[in-house]
Every structure is written in C-alpha cells, then in structure tokens.
Amino acid sequence: xxxxxxxxxxxxxxxxxxxxxxxxxxxxxxxxxxxxxxxxxxxxxxxxxxxxxxxxxxxxxxxxxxxxxxxxxxxxxxxxxxxxxxxxxxxxxxxxxxxxxxxxxxxxxxxxxxxxxxxxxxxxxxxxxxxxxxxxxxxxxxxxxxxxxxxxxxxxxxxxxxxxxxxxxxxxxxxxxxxxxxxxxxxxxxxxxxxxxxxxxxxxxxxxxxxxxxxxxxxxxxxxxxxxxxxxxxxxxxxxxxxxxxxxxxxxxxxxxxxxxxxxxxxxxxxxxxxxxxxxxxxxxxxxxxxxxxxxxxxxxxxxxxxxxxxxxxxxxxxxxxxxxxxxxxxxxxxxxxxxxxxxxxxxxxxxxxxxxxxxxx
Numbered sequence: 432x433x434x435x436x437x438x439x440x441x442x443x444x445x446x447x448x449x450x451x452x453x454x455x456x457x458x459x460x461x462x463x464x465x466x467x468x469x470x471x472x473x474x475x476x477x478x479x480x481x482x483x484x485x486x487x488x489x490x491x492x493x494x495x496x497x498x499x500x501x502x503x504x505x506x507x508x509x510x511x512x513x514x515x516x517x518x519x520x521x522x523x524x525x526x527x528x529x530x531x532x533x534x535x536x537x538x539x540x541x542x543x544x545x546x547x548x549x550x551x552x553x554x555x556x557x558x559x560x561x562x563x564x565x566x567x568x569x570x571x572x573x574x575x576x577x578x579x580x581x582x583x584x585x586x587x588x589x590x591x592x593x594x595x596x597x598x599x600x601x602x603x604x605x606x607x608x609x610x611x612x613x614x615x616x617x618x619x620x621x622x623x624x625x626x627x628x629x630x631x632x633x634x635x636x637x638x639x640x641x642x643x644x645x646x647x648x649x650x651x652x653x654x655x656x657x658x659x660x661x662x663x664x665x666x667x668x669x670x671x672x673x674x675x676x677x678x679x680x681x682x683x684x685x686x687x688x689x690x691x692x693x694x695x696x697x698x699x700x701x702x703x704x705x706x707x708x709x710x711x712x713x714x715x716x717x718x719x720x721x722x723x724x725x726x727x728x729x730x731x732x733x734x735x736x737x738x739x740x741x742x743x744x745x746x747x748x749x750x751x752x753x754x755x756x757x758x759x760x761x762x763x764x765x766x767x768x769x770x771x772x773x774x775x776x777x778x779x780x781x782x783x784x785x786x787x788x789x790x791x792x793x
Contacts, residue, residue, distance in 0.1 A: 447463075448579075448580060449466065449505075449506075449507035449508070449580060449581055449582060450507075450578070450579065450580060450581055450582045450583075450639065452464075452466045452507055452582075453466045453468065453507050453508050453582035453639075453761060454582065454639070456722070456758075456759060456760060456761055457640075457678060457700065457701065457722045457759055457761070458759070459719070459720075459722075459758040459759050460758075461758075465749055465752075465760060465761070465762050466507040466508065466582075466761050466762070467506050467507050467508070467761065467762045467763065467780065467781050468506055468507055468508030468509075468510070468582065468584065468724065468761045468762070468763045469506060469733075469763050469764045469768055469777065469780060469781075470510055470703075470729070470763060470764050470766060470767045470768060471497075471500055471504075471506070471509070471510060471767075471768050471777075472510055472512045472513070472767045472768070473486065473534060473767065473768075473770050474500070474767075474768040474769070474770055474772055475493075475496040475497050475499070475500040476492075476493075476496050476770070477770040477771075478496065478499055478500050478503060479492075479495060479496035479499045479500070481495075481496050482531040482532055483528065483531070483532050483533055483534045484528040484530075484531045484532070484533070484534075484535070485531075486513070486534075487513040487514055487528065487534050487535045487562075488513075488528075488535070488562065488565060489565070490564075490565045490566075490568035490569040490572065491569075491572070493511070493513065493565070493566075493569040494511075494568075494569040494570075494572035494573050494576070495572075497509050497510070497511060497569075497573050498572075498573060498576045498577055501577050501580075501581055503774075504774075504777060504778070504781055505781070506581070506781055507581065507582055507761075508581060508582040508583070508584055508639075508640075508761065508763075509573065509577070509581045509582070509583055509584070510584045510585075510586065510642075511566070511569055511570045511573055511583060511584070511585045511586065511638075512585075512586035512642075513534070513535070513562065513565075513566060514534040514535050514536065515588060515589060515593075515597070515644065516535050516536055516537055516588075516597065517561065517562050517563070517566060517586075517588045517629075518561075518587075518588040518589055518594050518597075518622075518625050518626065518629060519537065519542065519588075519589070519594060519597040519598055520535070520561035520562055521555070521557075521560035521561030521562070521563050521625065521629070522542060522552055522560075522561075522594075522598060522621075522622075522625060523542050523552065524537055524541075524542040524597065524598055525537065525538045525539045525540075525542070526538060537597060541598060541599050541600040541603065542598045542599075543595075543598040543599045543618055544599070544603070546613075546614055546617065549614075549617050549618050549621055552621050554624070555624050555625040555627075555628035555629065556628075557628055557629050557631075557632035558632070563629060563632070566585075566633075567632055567633065567635075567636045568636075570583070570585050570633060570636040570637055570638060571636045571637055573637070574636065574637030575637075578637055578639075582639045582640070583637060583638055583639045583640075584638070584639065584640045584641075584642050584680070585633040585636070585637075585638035585639075585640070585641060585642070586641075586642045586643065586644075587626055587629045587630040587633055587641050587642070587643050587671075588626070588629065588643065588644070589622070589626070589643060589644055589645065590622075590626065590643050590644065590645035590648070590660065590663065590664050590667060590681070591619040591620075591622035591623045591626060591660070591663040591664070591667060592604075592619060592622075592645055592647060592648045592651075592659060592660035592663060592664075593644060593645045593646060593647045593648060594619075594622040594625065594626065595615065595618045595619050595622050596647045598618065598622070599618060601647060601650075604618075605650075608655070608659060615659070619663050622663075623663055623666060623667050623670075626643065626667050626671075627667060627670050627671055627674070630643075630667075630671045630675070630679075631671065631674050631675060634675040634677050638677060639677065640677060640678050640679075640680055640700075640701065641671060641675075641677055641678070641679045641680065642679075642680040642682065642701075642703065643667075643679070643680065643681060643682070644681075644682045644683070644684070645660055645664060645681065645682070645683050646682070646683050646684040646685070648660035648664075648683060648690075649683045649684065649685055649687055649690065652689070653689045653690055653693070656690050656693065657693050661693050661696075661697065664681060664694075664697045664699075665696070665697045665698055668681070668697050668698040668699055669698055672698065678700035678701060678722075679698075679699055679700055679701070680699060680700065680701035680702070680703055680724065681694055681697060681699040681701070681702055681703065682702075682703035682705075682766075683705075684705050684766055685705055685707055686705070686707035686708060687704070687705065687707075687708055688707075688708050688709070688712065688713075688716075691708070691712075691713060691716040691717055692716050692717070694717070695716065695717040695718065695721050699721065700721065700722060701721070701722040701723070701724050701759075701761075702717060702721055702722070702723055702724070703724045703725055703726075703763075703765075704723055704724065704725035704726035704765060705725065705726060705765040705766050706725070706726050706727060706728035706729070706731075706732070706764075706765035706766075707765075708725070708726060708765075710723070710725075710726060710748055710751045710752060710755075711751050711754070711755055713726075714751075714752065714755035714756075714757040715755070719756070719757060719758065719759070720759075721759065722759035722760065722761065723752070723757065723759065723760050723761075724760075724761045724763050725762075725763050725764070725765045726748070726763070726764075726765040727741070727744055727745070727748065727762075727763070727764050727765055727780065728744075728764075728765060729764040729765055729766050729767065729768055729769055729772070730769055732744055732776075733764055733768060733769070733772050733776050733777070733780065734768075734769040734771055734772045734773070734776070736776060737776070738775050738776055738778070738779035739779075741776050741779035741780055742779050742783050745762065745779070745780060745783045746783065748762060749762065749783075762780070764780075
C-alpha cells in the first residue's frame, strides 16, 4: 500500500521486519503492505490454555501467552495488557477475579470517597505497587523473546478521568462533577501522576507504543469531555512524550465520533477507533498527521462472522483509508478480541489474499 513519502526506507531489509513496518506506518512512511495489530489480550490466554486469573496476575503466564499468540498468528504488533484495574489496584483499590476464567475487576467499597482519601494516596512507585511489577516483568519477557521482530504495544491502563472513576465509582464521580468539582480535579491530578510514572516505566521495560484508555470519558458528552477529561489527557500525553521518545495512543470505546476532533488535539500520536466510528469520517476529522488503529467489529464480525466476511471488511477498511489518502494506519480489531474469536477469522484478518492491497512478499 502506498502511504506517503519514504518508499526508499521501506524497501530495505529492515522495513521487512514487522516492528519496523508498524513504525513506518505510524510515521506516515510508505509501506509495502498495511501492518496489522489486533487487540489480542485475553484471547492470548485462551490460545495458551491459561486461565484469565493466572494471565492477569502472573508475569510468566501473561508473557508466554502473548509469545505463543505471536508464534501462531504472526501479527505485526502485539499487546501487553491484563485488564483495566492495574493502576487502580496500584493505588489501593480492592480487585478480585470472580472466577478463574474472569479477569480481575474492582471489588467492595470504592478506594476514594472523600478528599482525605485522596490525600492518603501514596506517591506512585511502579517497582512495588500492586501488579505494576508483574506487568513490567511480563513486558520485559515479551520484549526479550519477540521484541526484535514484533512491535510491542504496552497499556499504561487508564487516563486520569477513567482511573478516577474506577477509584471513586462511576456514579460518584459523575455526581461530584456538579456537586464537588475540586474533588474530581484533585483526584485526577493524583491519577495523572500514576499514569505518567507507569507509562515511563513501561518504556524502560521495552514498549514501542504506549496505549491508554479513557472510555468512561465517552459518557460525558462532547462538552463535558472537553472541559473535564480532555485537559488531563493532553497533559498526560505531553508529560509522557517529554520524558520518553515513544508514541502515545488514546482509545475511547464505542462511537467516539463526537469527540474525535478533540481527541486529535490531545497530542496523541495514535487514536484507536472502535468499529462504531466510520473510517472515512475519522480520516477527515483527525487529519493526516495522526495514526488510526482499528477498527473491525470484534464481536459481530470477528467473533460471530466468517472468514469471507472478514476478508471483505478488511478490503473495505484498506480501500477506505487509501481513498482518503491517510498514510498512518494499522489494521486491527476496534476493541479487544473476544476469547471465542475463531482462529480462522483472525487468520482472515491477518492474511487477506487480495494481491495489490496485501503483498506478503517484501
């Protein structure tokens, strides 16, 4: 796929490596095919025969699951992620796995109920708090095993608003937005500190791209999102990029179309798009300087469709991006793959037979 300047770079042997292919695409360089990076998280545990409880809490199990997934499917990018409670747990939230095949989630009373609770939160220390050490070790293992070949995306978990919602409870944080705005701001400041510290630590462990989610922010609506969540997204991205040389991504689940222009203005290098966002409109709204990562339906298509339908959707996505002249694109699921995703459907995503759009020879 012709994607902009830099074709000479992509013709050398280095650009044939998936890791470099993704790098070129994110920078707008011309690539010989579209890189792929499905959001395979718990799917990897299923492939490896590991329970989600073990996957989410054991560094070796998580890393080996990702490595086996890469060996089996050979995507260009892999993801190191466990669940959306890693940072909340590090900040003292109680988390449990409801059963052995469920990921960890919040449990009991919210960690933060009052301003005094915020004051009691300790400074971030990724080397010792919660599962931060588990995630850093898992990332290091993945980097050592396949990192010279695959592009490694590491999730720094949640942006400040979403992390604040996990710590205080989504209902309470929504009420506090009108009843006690200083409470929300103060809590988000502490969440920003943790997000920055964890993201920087992930770069030290070998991340190529830092991904964070802010899906609860999508519930705010465009105006409140711009006033509440957006400034903290922008600050966190700026501070992480000032401390590292790695690109940063932003993901909001569902139809984030009303927020897309503001999301593009956060300074994020990559926007991860769910399947409800139209690719052509996203290309128009965010402009050519921001990479798009997505956005095939993970359930209706990839988990419940068939290979022929997947191949058709792949070609539509590739053709749409090409027609828009958008050079920065990685083909992926719009959100995390369902554990029950048929292997043949994932193969269809990764191995489309359409010669001109997908040339598997370097």
